[in-house]
Amino acid sequence: MEKSTVNNFKYTKIIRIWLIIGLIMLIGQVVIGGITRLTGSGLSITKWDIITGVIPPLNVEDWENEFELYKETPQFHKINSTFTLQDFKFIYFWEYFHRLWVRSLGFVFLIPFIIFAVKKQLDFYLIKRLGIVILLTILTASAGWIMVQSGLVNRPWVNAYKLTIHFTLAVLVVWAMVKTVSDVYLLxxxxxxxxxxxxxxxxxxxxxxxxxxxxxxxxxxxxxxxxxxxxxxxxxxxxxxxxxxxxxxxxxxxxxxxxxxxxxxxxxxxxxxxxxxxxxxxxxxxxxxxxxxxxxxxxxxxxxxxxxxxxxxxxxxxxxxxxxxxxxxxxxxxxxxxxxxxxxxxxxxxxxxx
Ligand code: HEM
Structure with a gap:
C-alpha cells in the first residue's frame, strides 16, 4: 500500500536526491562516530554550545583554554596525562568533525524541509515521516551529550549503556529514513x-x-x-x-x-x-x-x-x-x-x- 504522493510534485526529482543525500550523510555520521570513539576522541570537547561550538579554537590562547578544560577530565588524569597540545588537537579534531557533521546534516535537512513544506511540495504523509526523522535525530544528539557527560566524572570512558542508547537511537534514525526513502522511491x-x-x-x-x-x-x-x-x-x-x-x-x-x-x-x-x-x-x-x-x-x-x-x-x-x-x-x-x-x-x- 503506497501512501506518499510526492511523486506527483514539481520538485519530485530534487526531493528524491535530497533524501538520498540525507541518508548518505546519516551513514557518514555513524562512521565518523565510530572513528571518534575508536580514536578515543569523544571526550575532548567538554562543552556543548549549539551555535558558538561551530567555531573551533582559532589562536594559541583558545587552544590553551580548551586544553586546560580537558586537563580537568578524568580521562586526562587517568589515561592521557602525557598528552601534548598536538596530541590534544588530534582528538579534538575528530570530536569537532563529528559535531560539525551533525550540524551540517541539520542544515541540509531542515532548510530544504521548510522550503519544500512552504512550497507545498511535501504531502502530509512525508511531513509526518520526516518529522519523525528530525525528532529522532534531536533525541540522538541529546543522548550523545548525556553520554559525553557520563565520561567527564570519575570514569575515564563514557558509560556503556548510555553509548548504547545513543547508538540505538542513531540506528532508529537510519531506520526511519530508509522507510521514507523506500516509500518515495516506491521500491x-x-x-x-x-x-x-x-x-x-x-x-x-x-x-x-x-x-x-x-x-x-x-x-x-x-x-x-x-x-x-x-x-x-x-x-x-x-x-x-x-x-x-x-x-x-x-x-x-x-x-x-x-x-x-x-x-x-x-x-x-x-x-x-x-x-x-x-x-x-x-x-x-x-x-x-x-x-x-x-x-x-x-x-x-x-x-x-x-x-x-x-x-x-x-x-x-x-x-x-x-x-x-x-x-x-x-x-x-x-x-x-x-x-x-x-x-x-x-x-x-x-x-x-x-
Ligand atoms: C551479523 C553479524 C554482526 C553484526 C550485524 C555486527 C554488528 C556490529 C556493530 C554495528 C558494531 C558497532 C557498534 C557500535 O559501534 O556502537 C559491532 C561491534 C563489534 N563487533 Fe560485531 N557484528 C556482527 C558479528 C560479529 C562477530 C562474528 C564478531 C567477532 C567474533 C564481532 C565482533 C565485534 C566487536 C569486537 C565489536 C566492538 C568493536 C568496537 O569496539 O568498535 N561482531 N558489531
Whole structure:
C-alpha cells in the first residue's frame, strides 16, 4: 500500500536526491562516530554550545583554554596525562568533525524541509515521516551529550549503556529514513509476497544485535577475548558457567569483573551465527519467489552478512591492547549497511501501486 504522493510534485526529482543525500550523510555520521570513539576522541570537547561550538579554537590562547578544560577530565588524569597540545588537537579534531557533521546534516535537512513544506511540495504523509526523522535525530544528539557527560566524572570512558542508547537511537534514525526513502522511491513488487513475516523475524534479531553491538563497543568487550573461534580457549567462557556470577552488580560494574564483557561478547557472537543462518534461509526461501526489486536486496544481505562476520572476526583477532581502527570502523559501517539491506528488502516485498 503506497501512501506518499510526492511523486506527483514539481520538485519530485530534487526531493528524491535530497533524501538520498540525507541518508548518505546519516551513514557518514555513524562512521565518523565510530572513528571518534575508536580514536578515543569523544571526550575532548567538554562543552556543548549549539551555535558558538561551530567555531573551533582559532589562536594559541583558545587552544590553551580548551586544553586546560580537558586537563580537568578524568580521562586526562587517568589515561592521557602525557598528552601534548598536538596530541590534544588530534582528538579534538575528530570530536569537532563529528559535531560539525551533525550540524551540517541539520542544515541540509531542515532548510530544504521548510522550503519544500512552504512550497507545498511535501504531502502530509512525508511531513509526518520526516518529522519523525528530525525528532529522532534531536533525541540522538541529546543522548550523545548525556553520554559525553557520563565520561567527564570519575570514569575515564563514557558509560556503556548510555553509548548504547545513543547508538540505538542513531540506528532508529537510519531506520526511519530508509522507510521514507523506500516509500518515495516506491521500491515495491507488483505482487504481494506472502513470506514477509520471516524477513521481519530476521530484522528483529538484527535489531537486537545492533543493541548488543552498542554494549559491546561501550564495554570494549572485544579487548577481553581477542581469539576466534574460541573465547580464550573455551567455547563458552567459564565465567558464564558459574551461577553466582549472574548478578546485576556484575552488569553494572562491567569494567571491574570479566562477567559482563564475556556475556556480551558471547551473545554478540551467537546472534551473529543466528543471523548468518537466518540470512541464508531467507535467500534460499525467497530467491525464486520475489521480483527483481527484491532480489538485489536479498543478494546484498547475503554478501553483507558474511563480510560483516569476517570483519568482526578480524576485529577481535587484531586487538592489540585496543580495537583496531580500520576493522572496527569497517565492521560498524557494514553492520549498518546489512541492517539497512534487510529493511529495504522488507519494504520491497510490499505490493506496489499499479
Ligand atoms: C551479523 C553479524 C554482526 C553484526 C550485524 C555486527 C554488528 C556490529 C556493530 C554495528 C558494531 C558497532 C557498534 C557500535 O559501534 O556502537 C559491532 C561491534 C563489534 N563487533 Fe560485531 N557484528 C556482527 C558479528 C560479529 C562477530 C562474528 C564478531 C567477532 C567474533 C564481532 C565482533 C565485534 C566487536 C569486537 C565489536 C566492538 C568493536 C568496537 O569496539 O568498535 N561482531 N558489531
Amino acid at each position: 515495491g513488487s507488483k505482487s504481494l509476497i506472502p513470506s514477509k513475516k520471516i524477513v521481519s523475524y530476521v530484522i528483529g534479531i538484527a535489531f537486537v544485535q545492533m543493541i548488543v553491538a552498542g554494549v559491546m563497543a561501550g564495554m570494549r568487550a572485544g579487548l577481553y577475548y581477542p581469539t576466534w573461534p574460541d573465547m580464550n580457549g573455551e567455547f563458552v567462557p567459564g565465567v558464564l558457567l558459574n551461577s553466582t556470577n549472574w548478578d546485576w552488580h556484575n552488569m553494572i560494574n562491567y569494567d571491574s569483573y570479566l562477567f559482563a564483557p564475556a556475556l556480551i561478547q558471547f551473545t554478540h557472537r551467537m546472534l551473529a551465527y543466528m543471523l548468518a543462518v537466518g540470512t541464508i534461509y531467507l535467500f534460499f526461501k525467497l530467491r525464486y519467489a520475489v521480483e527483481e526489486a527484491s532480489k538485489k536486496w536479498l543478494n546484498s544481505t547475503l554478501i553483507l552478512v558474511w563480510v560483516q562476520i569476517l570483519l568482526g572476526i578480524l576485529t577481535v583477532l587484531n586487538v592489540e591492547g585496543k580495537i583496531p581502527l580500520f576493522f572496527g570502523v569497517s565492521h560498524q559501517l557494514i553492520g549498518l549497511l546489512y541492517f539497512m539491506g534487510l529493511l529495504f528488502l522488507y519494504d520491497s516485498l510490499r505490493k506496489q501501486k499499479a
